[in-house]
Amino acid sequence: MERVFDVIVVGAGPGGSSIAGLLARAGASTLLLDRSHFPRDKVCGDGLTPRALYWLDILGCLDEVIDAAPSYVTDADLFINGRHVLTGSYPPIGAYPGFSIIIPRKILDHIMVRHAVRCGAMFHPGCTVRKLTWKTDGVVVQGESDGVPVSFKSQVVVGADGSNSMVSRALGNRIREGLTAISMRGYYQGVRTKGAKIQVYFGDSYFPGYGWLFADEDGLANVGVGLTVDSEFPALSSLRQVYDAFVNNEIKEALGGGEPAGKPRGGWTSFFLPKNQVADRALLIGDAANLGDPIRSDGMHMAMDSAHIAAPAILEALRLKDYSAAALGRYQTEWSQRNETDWRIGELLLTAAKNTELRELLLSGLKVIATLARTDSRFEELIGGVFSGADQARSLLNPSSWMGTAALNPGVLLKVLSTKDSGAGTVTRQALATARRVVASPLPTIGWSLEVLAKIVGLAECYTRNEMRMEA
Numbered sequence: 001m002e003r004v005f006d007v008i009v010v011g012a013g014p015g016g017s018s019i020a021g022l023l024a025r026a027g028a029s030t031l032l033l034d035r036s037h038f039p040r041d042k043v044c045g046d047g048l049t050p051r052a053l054y055w056l057d058i059l060g061c062l063d064e065v066i067d068a069a070p071s072y073v074t075d076a077d078l079f080i081n082g083r084h085v086l087t088g089s090y091p092p093i094g095a096y097p098g099f100s101i102i103i104p105r106k107i108l109d110h111i112m113v114r115h116a117v118r119c120g121a122m123f124h125p126g127c128t129v130r131k132l133t134w135k136t137d138g139v140v141v142q143g144e145s146d147g148v149p150v151s152f153k154s155q156v157v158v159g160a161d162g163s164n165s166m167v168s169r170a171l172g173n174r175i176r177e178g179l180t181a182i183s184m185r186g187y188y189q190g191v192r193t194k195g196a197k198i199q200v201y202f203g204d205s206y207f208p209g210y211g212w213l214f215a216d217e218d219g220l221a222n223v224g225v226g227l228t229v230d231s232e233f234p235a236l237s238s239l240r241q242v243y244d245a246f247v248n249n250e251i252k253e254a255l256g257g258g259e260p261a262g263k264p265r266g267g268w269t270s271f272f273l274p275k276n277q278v279a280d281r282a283l284l285i286g287d288a289a290n291l292g293d294p295i296r297s298d299g300m301h302m303a304m305d306s307a308h309i310a311a312p313a314i315l316e317a318l319r320l321k322d323y324s325a326a327a328l329g330r331y332q333t334e335w336s337q338r339n340e341t342d343w344r345i346g347e348l349l350l351t352a353a354k355n356t357e358l359r360e361l362l363l364s365g366l367k368v369i370a371t372l373a374r375t376d377s378r379f380e381e382l383i384g385g386v387f388s389g390a391d392q393a394r395s396l397l398n399p400s401s402w403m404g405t406a407a408l409n410p411g412v413l414l415k416v417l418s419t420k421d422s423g424a425g426t427v428t429r430q431a432l433a434t435a436r437r438v439v440a441s442p443l444p445t446i447g448w449s450l451e452v453l454a455k456i457v458g459l460a461e462c463y464t465r466n467e468m469r470m471e472a
Contacts, residue, residue, distance in 0.1 A: 015286030015303030016160030017112035024120035043267030049389035070216035165288035178272030185224035186264030208353035294346030376406030
């Protein structure tokens with residue numbers, strides 16, 4: 001006979017451990033499953049944004065995470081095609097701190113799992129979920145625990161099992177049918193890098209995407225590169241080739257003589273909303289629902305955010321004994337009100353950037369933005385807030401956010417556009433070259449244009465809908 005719980009959470013990453021701890025702390029009997037034994041490694045950049053730190057504080061384990069982190073970071077270096085263009089800071093905005101920290105996922109996730117257990121959740125590692133079966137009185141979760149068949153039952157199942165989510169598949173969703181970020185990450189030890197401990201790189205060979213070097217005070221560096229691809233715009237080279245070129249050429253000097261610590265590993269995450277985020281007795285959070293941040297290709301703070309939104313909806317469903325999709329849909333409605341506008345802005349930017357014919361033009365545009373940020377602290381705070389995760393992307397749609405910034409100062413704009421490397425002449429040359437390539441091969445760009453238009457319409461509808469809800 002199956003063991004029966006109020007809630008079963010599949011996946012013990014930051015989202016799964018967060019919601020398991022929140023539910024158990026509120027009195028719900030909660031089982032947390034994961035296919036791995038902890039501590040375990042996870043492909044990630046290992047950087048916790050200000051928003052992630054905020055949610056860890058609300059959860060109650062921020063102090064433990066900070067104590068285990070080798071360093072915290074207050075600024076970041078930006079490079080474009082190997083050239084340093086900007087050192088930006090993390091602006092303290094609202095409840096978010098003005099810094100990030102670097103901590104390996106092997107350590108972070110283990111801390112969060114232990115916290116969930118202290119809150120009252122039962123943790124079952126080494127359990128691979130194979131099948132979900134809906135019954136009139138609950139959901140049966142079947143799997144294997146170190147090769148032995150196991151079966152559990154609950155009123156509600158939470159899919160927190162990442163991009164390749166089995167729970168999402170069970171809800172009828174298709175995996176990797178839209179815009180997807182593929183990445184490869186490795187560790188280097190003995191690194192004595194110059195400049196900021198967080199370094200972000202944009203370059204011709206991996207844009208739209210970026211490379212990174214996140215180094216801590218102990219000389220351990222997380223280095224990697226990510227590419228954004230879909231069926232219309234596949235990667236131009238293999239991910240491993242791009243990674244090797246990035247490490248051996250672009251950041252060789254920055255690594256400061258560091259040596260590899262193990263083999264690099266690959267991963268992926270998608271950026272399209274699934275058909276079914278909520279169903280009877282089930283819902284998806286974090287990367288299982290493709291809720292990663294499209295602007296930063298970061299899933300951790302969004303996973304924790306979705307966990308904190310979903311937990312109250314599940315507790316209310318348990319209280320009312322109503323486990324229907326309509327009841328659990330309170331979570332999806334709340335997530336939409338809080339986050340969908342920002343998520344769709346990121347999706348639009350990522351969709352616009354994926355057209356490889358625009359690569360050189362867009363990189364030139366990034367240089368202009370970096371130059372404006374160096375010129376004006378207020379503009380730097382606006383852009384830095386959005387791209388660091390400290391501010392909402394919707395601030396880009398607010399005219400008052402732009403008032404008084406260099407972007408609206410004709411004198412500053414003329415000065416920037418007169419520069420040699422990022423000025424009007426460079427942008428014009430890139431625009432003409434782009435136009436020639438598009439004319440020579442128009443079909444991919446026509447399809448891309450229609451897709452961008454559809455994203456704009458979707459964003460406008462979402463923004464209008466949520467504004468009307470707020471007014472009501």
